[in-house]
Every structure is written in structure tokens, then in C-alpha cells.
Amino acid sequence: MATHIRESFLPFALPDIDQREVNAVSEVVASGWLTTGAKTVEFERRFAERIGVKHAIAVNSATAAMHLALEAIGVRTDDEVITSTFTFAATAEVVRYFNAKPVLVDIQPDTFNLDPTLVETAITPRTKAIIPVHVAGQSADLDAIQTIADKYGLNVIDDAAHALPTQYKGHTIGTISDLTAFSFYATKTLATGEGGMITTNNDEWADRCRIMRLHGISKDAWKRYSSEGSWQYDIIAPGFKYNLTDMASALGLVQLDKLDTMMARRRDIAHTYDMAFSNHPALEKPICTEYSDHAYHLYILKLKLDALTIDRATFIQTLRNRNIGVSVHWIPLHMHPYYVQTYDYRPEDYPIASDIGMRVISLPIYSKMVDMDIEDVISAVLDIAYQHAQ
Numbered sequence: 001m002a003t004h005i006r007e008s009f010l011p012f013a014l015p016d017i018d019q020r021e022v023n024a025v026s027e028v029v030a031s032g033w034l035t036t037g038a039k040t041v042e043f044e045r046r047f048a049e050r051i052g053v054k055h056a057i058a059v060n061s062a063t064a065a066m067h068l069a070l071e072a073i074g075v076r077t078d079d080e081v082i083t084s085t086f087t088f089a090a091t092a093e094v095v096r097y098f099n100a101k102p103v104l105v106d107i108q109p110d111t112f113n114l115d116p117t118l119v120e121t122a123i124t125p126r127t128k129a130i131i132p133v134h135v136a137g138q139s140a141d142l143d144a145i146q147t148i149a150d151k152y153g154l155n156v157i158d159d160a161a162h163a164l165p166t167q168y169k170g171h172t173i174g175t176i177s178d179l180t181a182f183s184f185y186a187t188k189t190l191a192t193g194e195g196g197m198i199t200t201n202n203d204e205w206a207d208r209c210r211i212m213r214l215h216g217i218s219k220d221a222w223k224r225y226s227s228e229g230s231w232q233y234d235i236i237a238p239g240f241k242y243n244l245t246d247m248a249s250a251l252g253l254v255q256l257d258k259l260d261t262m263m264a265r266r267r268d269i270a271h272t273y274d275m276a277f278s279n280h281p282a283l284e285k286p287i288c289t290e291y292s293d294h295a296y297h298l299y300i301l302k303l304k305l306d307a308l309t310i311d312r313a314t315f316i317q318t319l320r321n322r323n324i325g326v327s328v329h330w331i332p333l334h335m336h337p338y339y340v341q342t343y344d345y346r347p348e349d350y351p352i353a354s355d356i357g358m359r360v361i362s363l364p365i366y367s368k369m370v371d372m373d374i375e376d377v378i379s380a381v382l383d384i385a386y387q388h389a390q
């Protein structure tokens, strides 16, 4: 078979930036007000409106958002927080910031999301919260998780780094759980380079997050250099430096306007991939549950390695040789040296994630991809799968 090889490398991810973002950021830079200010207030207001939630608090990452959310609910040393082993470093490290313990549980093999039936067995008298991760942009089963949380008096904080915009049973992620953390990292579905948002309907938690994101200073600390501001301020707690810049917020406001068109394009790409990969015995496409839609931040393909003569690393290298950028989400947390050494987690404790983590690959899926890019990905994946079929 004569194989066509792309001339140029197709990046795994690219933000959807055009002249509108460039203009919006330029205006902020030219205005002279670079850090948190009116643009950030506007971004928070528009984000809250879009999600349909009372409070949106802008911060400089989802990691900061989760840290502040855990601080707001009062996590302390030696508390336990349950989350999925199949997630990014950030979800568990924020628990360690308190000297608390991230208790990892296994996932569902089809959605890659936290398995609610395993959550209850992980609960102890020290458990304080549960952090479901909406992997790839498909919601975890939040009703099942909330039922357990209610039974034991736990808080639920969503890691929604992938889930903008996602609906669970018709409700928007960001309005459902106690607090929700979104990411605007460069590769995410709304990108500001670095950035994040906390959403909640709870006034007290919102206040606490607002205060702690900027040095624990009691009121609107960012205003102290503006005409409305006061030189006087009270430090009420040793806070953090997690505020978002107006440059990032200006970018975010434009991205928010484009959210639905960017989303529609990712859905098209996912649909095209689904059709192309549905018939090969070595390829398992992602599933869609009836309770959630899918933001398709990621398109995760499962390889059936026993139907192939090559391993995953070779599969990925061969795709790269064909100029297709790919990635792996994720190597489960329980397989990383820090978590193995600190908590003695073992692969056999997480049979599903240990298996899935060995055979997933993430394909490029972003709105800047043109039709030819999509065809190149499909033909590369299929060529490799057919050439190395067992």
C-alpha cells in the first residue's frame, strides 16, 4: 500500500486564536492595566452567566481553583479526599498541599470516569470530599456520587478541566456540585494560556475563594490601585497568589464567544473519527453515555493490543513518524513513583485503570484542524492498525 505522509507535523493540540483575540489582548496591554481588573470582573460575570451559576471566581489555573475549593470547604492535615487514579497530576497534588491524603479509586472501563460503586468502599471517618474528574469532557455519574456524598456528609468538587461545556442530565457542569474547577490552560476547550475558574452557588465558599486567591486580603484587594480603591486593607488569613491577569481575561472573553462554534467543530471531528474507527478489531472508540454529552476536549482511542503485533509505544512512534502528534491521557497516578513510594499503591489494586492506562492514545481534536488534517489522522491510524494486525 502506498502511504501518503504529511509534509508538516500536525500538533496534538492548538488553541483557536484569530485576530479577535490578538486585538482584545492588545487593547488591554495598551490600556496599561495588565493584572486583575475590569476585564477579569467582566470575564467572571460572563462566565457565570454562560454556566448559569451564582459565582464564578477567576484564578490563574485549575490547580489553583481546586486548591482554593478544598481550602474553602476546610480540608485539614490527615483528612482524606477521594479521587480517581485516572487523572492529571494536579487533581491529587492539591490534596497533598494540605498534608491530606489523596485516596485513589478505580474507573469505569468505558467512560474512564470514577466508578461510583468503588467510592463508598474507600470512605473512612477521615474522608472529607470527593473529586470526580470528567475525563475527556464526558461527565462522571454525578447523581450516584452525590448520593454517597449526602449519606456520609462529604463535599463534591468537580475537576472540570475537560468539561466546558458539558451537560449532565440536562444540567450544566459547574452548577451541580458544591464547587467546580475549570481550566483555561493552552490546550483546553477555552484557552487563555494559563487560567482557571471556580464556580459555586454558595456565597460563603465564593467569598473565601475570592479572599484566598489574593493574599487573604479582606475586600477586593485588586482595587487598591484604582480610583475606587482604598489604601487600607486587612489580611485575614495567609492567602495565595492565584489571581488572573486582565490580559488572560480579555482572551477568555473572546474565547467564550467562540465556545459553541469551537465545540461544534470538535463534535464533527469526533463523529468522523467514530465512523472511521468503528470497524477495526484493534481499535475501540470512546462511548457516549445517556446521562452526559461530551465536550471532546480529548478523543481517547483504546488499542486492543492482542489484536496488534506492535505495542502502544511503537504505535505512537509510527504515528509521529507520519507527522501526527499524539499523546497519552494518562499514566494512572498509582503507577507514578511518588504515589507508589508514599502510599504503596499497586497496579493490582486498580485493575481497570492499570489496563486502560497501558493501551490508550489521544488523537488530535481541535477546532483549528482542517478536513485534510482529519483525513491524515484517520489514514495514519488505519494504515498502522491494518499493517500490524495480528
Ligand SMILES: *Cc1c(COP(=O)(O)O)cnc(C)c1O
Pocket: 060, 061, 062, 063, 064, 087, 088, 090, 091, 133, 159, 161, 162, 182, 183, 184, 185, 195, 196
Ligand atoms: C489540565 C488539567 C488540570 C490542570 O489544569 P491547570 O489549569 O493547568 O492547572 C487538572 N485536571 C485535569 C484533568 C486536567 O486535564
